[in-house]
Amino acid sequence: MKNYKLKYFAEQNASALLAAVGCIVLWILMGVFSNGIRLISLIDNAYTASFLAIAGIGQMLVVTTGRGAIDLSIPGMITLGAFTSMGICYGSNAMIIPALLVVICEGIVVGFLNSMMVIKLKMPAIIATMAMNYIIITVTMLINKHFNVFSTPSILKALVTYRIGNTVPIIILIVILLAILFNYLIKSTPYGKGLQAMGQNLAAARLAGVKVVRIEVLTYILAASLAGLAGALISARVTGAYLGMGDSYQMDSIACIVIGGTLMSGGRANTFGTLIGSLFLYLIISCIQLMGANAGIQSVVKGALIVIVLLIGAADRKVRSQKKYQKVVNQVG
Numbered sequence: 001m002k003n004y005k006l007k008y009f010a011e012q013n014a015s016a017l018l019a020a021v022g023c024i025v026l027w028i029l030m031g032v033f034s035n036g037i038r039l040i041s042l043i044d045n046a047y048t049a050s051f052l053a054i055a056g057i058g059q060m061l062v063v064t065t066g067r068g069a070i071d072l073s074i075p076g077m078i079t080l081g082a083f084t085s086m087g088i089c090y091g092s093n094a095m096i097i098p099a100l101l102v103v104i105c106e107g108i109v110v111g112f113l114n115s116m117m118v119i120k121l122k123m124p125a126i127i128a129t130m131a132m133n134y135i136i137i138t139v140t141m142l143i144n145k146h147f148n149v150f151s152t153p154s155i156l157k158a159l160v161t162y163r164i165g166n167t168v169p170i171i172i173l174i175v176i177l178l179a180i181l182f183n184y185l186i187k188s189t190p191y192g193k194g195l196q197a198m199g200q201n202l203a204a205a206r207l208a209g210v211k212v213v214r215i216e217v218l219t220y221i222l223a224a225s226l227a228g229l230a231g232a233l234i235s236a237r238v239t240g241a242y243l244g245m246g247d248s249y250q251m252d253s254i255a256c257i258v259i260g261g262t263l264m265s266g267g268r269a270n271t272f273g274t275l276i277g278s279l280f281l282y283l284i285i286s287c288i289q290l291m292g293a294n295a296g297i298q299s300v301v302k303g304a305l306i307v308i309v310l311l312i313g314a315a316d317r318k319v320r321s322q323k324k325y326q327k328v329v330n331q332v333g
Helices: 002-012 014-033 039-064 074-089 093-119 125-144 154-161 170-188 190-200 202-207 212-238 248-259 271-290 295-332
Strands: none
Touching: 002 014, 014 039, 014 248, 014 271, 039 074, 039 170, 039 190, 039 212, 039 248, 039 271, 074 093, 074 125, 074 212, 074 248, 093 125, 093 154, 093 212, 154 170, 154 212, 170 190, 170 271, 190 202, 190 212, 202 212, 248 271, 248 295, 271 295
């Protein structure tokens, strides 16, 4: 029984486990190219990856709905969340909660509109969210001139920079707790089970009584809200907001979930794999930078990684499908 559980765990988390091994290898390589293998270098990369992981969890939820869904409005929401939070706070600690509530409200509106375009207008999620991203960017440009976005509240600044024992950033622990929450949400609640069911087979999920519309609306709202909150935290980290600050997260939010084991075809999410995938990406970037490669090489490597992981996943699904088919044939025979 234990061997079966271990085998099942390995099959479901193969990509995440490979990424975890890859993280260790990359960490060692960083030590070779720099001043030796140090734990602090791994922690620093995990710190940077934490902000990506927040947006990545939102992307993971949307992708799990299936039918090739990807949320391309995440970069715009990160930028809008940054401008809104910094503009409303204006350096005041008393305005942090109101600012974050406004960011969440923006996420609710954007997520709802995204879901309506997908559900009611039958638009492909990629097209709907891409159009929404352009709208968000335009809105951000319009409000940009009315906000002072370079005054960071001290409490918000401390939240993203404070280190426990001058070693472990508190934001890493916050993101781990967030991952635990969403892992529970996916694995142990009607929402999560319905989300995975509709990602595997929408028609079957609907016939089984899954409230697919409600789940899809909530999913897009969660994704947009998480992206907005990520933007608020990123702006606190860099002490300001600027146009295009979310652009790099478009590809990275997809790459980290693919590397972490979330199926791009939908139906299976891996929350902790998303955290590992985020760390893996930043360790790769660090290694490439240490070797003196430019930003273009970084993009090529990340793109190649996505292709390789997708190919491995497709081959793995083909093997499993053949095994299931052979099992059925043997039973019939």
